[in-house]
Amino acid sequence: MDYEKIKPLFFKLDPEYAHHLVTALLKTGEAIPQLLNPWVVKNFVDDERLHQKIFGRLFLNPVGLAAGFDKDADLIRSMTAMGFGYTEVGTVTPRPQPGNPLPRLWRHVEEESLQNAMGFNNKGSLYMERKLKSRFPYVTPIGVNIGKNKTTPEKEALRDYEHCIRTFRNLCDYLVVNLSSPNTPGLRDLQNESFIEALFGMAKSLTDKPVLLKIAPDIDRDEAIALCLKAVEAGADGIIATNTSIDYTLVKKPIDRGGISGRAVREKSFELFDAIASELFGKTVLVSVGGIDSGYEAYRRIRAGASLIQVLTGLIFKGPEISASINRTLLKLLEKDGFTNIAEAVGADRREAS
Numbered sequence: 001m002d003y004e005k006i007k008p009l010f011f012k013l014d015p016e017y018a019h020h021l022v023t024a025l026l027k028t029g030e031a032i033p034q035l036l037n038p039w040v041v042k043n044f045v046d047d048e049r050l051h052q053k054i055f056g057r058l059f060l061n062p063v064g065l066a067a068g069f070d071k072d073a074d075l076i077r078s079m080t081a082m083g084f085g086y087t088e089v090g091t092v093t094p095r096p097q098p099g100n101p102l103p104r105l106w107r108h109v110e111e112e113s114l115q116n117a118m119g120f121n122n123k124g125s126l127y128m129e130r131k132l133k134s135r136f137p138y139v140t141p142i143g144v145n146i147g148k149n150k151t152t153p154e155k156e157a158l159r160d161y162e163h164c165i166r167t168f169r170n171l172c173d174y175l176v177v178n179l180s181s182p183n184t185p186g187l188r189d190l191q192n193e194s195f196i197e198a199l200f201g202m203a204k205s206l207t208d209k210p211v212l213l214k215i216a217p218d219i220d221r222d223e224a225i226a227l228c229l230k231a232v233e234a235g236a237d238g239i240i241a242t243n244t245s246i247d248y249t250l251v252k253k254p255i256d257r258g259g260i261s262g263r264a265v266r267e268k269s270f271e272l273f274d275a276i277a278s279e280l281f282g283k284t285v286l287v288s289v290g291g292i293d294s295g296y297e298a299y300r301r302i303r304a305g306a307s308l309i310q311v312l313t314g315l316i317f318k319g320p321e322i323s324a325s326i327n328r329t330l331l332k333l334l335e336k337d338g339f340t341n342i343a344e345a346v347g348a349d350r351r352e353a354s
Contacts, residue, residue, distance in 0.1 A: 003319030043083030090145030096124035117258030238285035262313035266291025277305030295329020
């Protein structure tokens with residue numbers, strides 16, 4: 001399939017409708033896995049030089065699907081067929097919720113970016129629990145990204161996260177606490193040291209599964225570092241940087257709500273990730289996401305300290321072969337720099353600077 005030929009047709013459709021259409025097509029492959037086998041052969045790069053043992057699980061390659069695409073764990077097999085080394089599903093909330101009113105997803109084609117005000121639309125924890133049980137055990141690692149319901153008051157937010165941790169702790173390889181979406185009122189206010197300390201204290205008392213914190217790119221550098229340090233001190237097993245941005249100067253024709261993702265946030269995301277890595281590399285697992293759409297950008301994040309990277313908007317603009325393309329480029333870059341395994345490249349720039 002030549003994605004560049006069919007992309008203009010998809011881009012004539014409303015972005016959310018196009019997503020639902022693609023999801024419906026992929027669900028056919030979920031129901032009949034044999035249909036996905038040719039995709040696996042074409043897209044999944046399984047080379048020992050890309051293997052890493054992280055969180056006690058073998059990651060066959062470092063390129064993952066970020067949360068937000070497969071909100072309800074409907075497409076786990078399809079994402080493996082597209083070549084992703086792991087999939088992060090969600091964001092899931094305890095109770096189903098419809099999300100924000102339409103329209104709530106926009107393309108910025110010139111900047112190869114999206115802007116979304118989705119609002120954690122999902123079918124709820126019970127639906128996802130059933131889907132994950134039907135797919136268990138998984139071929140590749142699965143992370144579950146958890147959030148609070150819109151109607152849950154801030155003072156009761158901890159209970160929503162507790163519910164999700166209890167529900168998914170035995171159905172995933174890691175959990176991600178999402179405090180950084182701009183589309184749930186008051187959510188980013190929970191990015192404070194006292195809540196993070198209480199949250200991870202609770203999480204670590206409930207599960208020995210890795211629990212990570214996902215942060216926003218719009219936080220002040222020093223504040224972001226302090227929050228991440230507090231999270232690790234409180235028991236966080238990793239940091240994912242970054243979520244979407246509410247810096248509307250990044251695109252020429254912004255909408256007045258929602259968060260921006262894609263190429264427009266690339267430098268903003270990298271700068272914050274690099275700052276966090278300067279303090280936390282070697283102390284916890286670092287995952288980079290935000291504007292990554294090529295092997296060269298993925299390699300920059302890896303050399304800066306990322307053990308894993310994630311893609312989302314790049315999938316929309318580059319198509320289903322993006323993971324294969326990134327992984328094949330990574331292999332060339334590893335060989336060029338004389339690394340025998342990707343783990344040797346992780347944080348290479350940090351080590352050289354010191």
